[in-house]
Amino acid sequence: MDYKYIEQLLDRYFLCQTSLEEEEILRSFFRQEEIPAQLLPYRDLFRYEKAAQKQELGEDFDAKVLAMVNQPVVKARRVRLSERFRPFMKAAALVAIVLTIGNAAQQSFSKKTDPIVRPSVVYTETEPHADVASDGISKVDSIAQPEVQEVVTPD
Amino acid sequence: MKKVDFRTDILPLKNKLYRLALRITLDSAEAEDIVQETMIRVWNKRDTLSELDSVEAFCLTVCRNLAIDRHDKKEAQNVELQEELHDRPDHSTPLDDLVQDERMQIVKQLFDQLPVNYREVMQLRDIEGKTYKEISTILGMTEEQVKVNLFRARQRIRDKFKEIENYGL
Incomplete structure (x- = not known):
């Protein structure tokens, strides 16, 4: 050839x-x-x-570069100290509100539940009434139950 | 010209850009990085791209300039570059997977040993198949200068091949 x-x-x-x-x-x-x-x-x-x-170049390159290109352009911005701490102040304010409400609720609940929470108070307060009631009941009992008299019949 | 779209106009150029950057830097990780930077730079100038004749040529120019810049910096940085060059065949690059062949590796080394202005012109002509006019636009030189560089590059490759043929390796 x-x-x-x-x-x-x-x-x-x-x-x-x-x-x-x-x-x-x-x-x-x-x-x-x-x-x-x-x-x-x-x-x-x-x-x-x-x-x-x-x-x-592999497929992973595409994904990487596309992600970089699609990202919005980030520009530096001047932020004042008060602005910088604003989210923290918001959070702190929220915590304060929650605590205040919580405390208030706690107090109102504790007033209602006081007698139940402290049985000793209940006892001392109700004891005199209970005594009266108890006497009354025993009196009624004695009236309602007539004395059974033993009748001895001669043969 | 219509509006430039990243996915259809710029992203498909990634392999051409990568090959050019790799030919100049001889480092695959760096070449990938350069392609990424090229694409982002070009995309940031998207509003002016429609005035260009060829987005591809513009991308190749940006890529080539970035690669040359990094290559120069690296060269200025250390004296051990020569040593590094000799070590290079041991590093695995994507091309190494393609040309496992020892003979291909020899040719690759011949290419790598060429001066960078010869390497880039051989890359664009013999691997990417660009016309002299396109190459002159990309490299920002006259067609004559492109031809001179290509001629010298090919002559040097031919001499090396002759050396190998006559004296073996």
Whole structure:
């Protein structure tokens, strides 16, 4: 087979006289398995040029760069000290309100539940009434139950 | 020209930008970082993009300038760069997965050893298939200068191949 054309192209390639199409012909030619011995030294060069076209970045790069581009532009803004602490002041105010309400509720509940909470007070306060009630009950009991008199009858 | 959309006009350029940045910096992590920065810079100028002839060429220019800038800084930073270059084939980059082949690695090293102005022009012409006019726009030089750089780059590669052929490795 005559490789004159390829040899000529190769010479012109090194002299930078080839067109893009001719350079592609060289790359295609050197991709074949059978290369004549005199051209073999240059095979690797054109194979490398072809292989290097496939060098690529992965999908993860897309995600990274898209995330960076879609982010809104963040600009530096001057913030006064009072503005900076405003959220904390809000939080503190909220805590104060909750505590006040909680305390108030606690007090009103504790007033209602006082007698129940302290049985001793209940006892001392109700004891005299209970005594009276108890006496009353025992009196009623004695009236309601007539004395059973034993009648002894002579035989 | 219609309004520029990030997903359809800028994001698909990521691989071309990455390959160019990688060719200049020879560091995959740094190249990825450069692509990211390029895209964000271009996107921030989106209002003026519609006046451009080619968004792609503009992106490649921004990317190339960022990469050159970082490359220069790195070169100025340490004396150990040469040593680092020799170590490089051991570091795995995405291309290494593609060209596991030892012979491909040799060619890659030949490319890496070229001066940066030769590497970038070979990348744009022989790997991305750009015309001389496009390359001159991207690199901000005349077509003649592009051809001169490409000629020297290819000659140097050819000499290296001849060396390998004559003396082995």
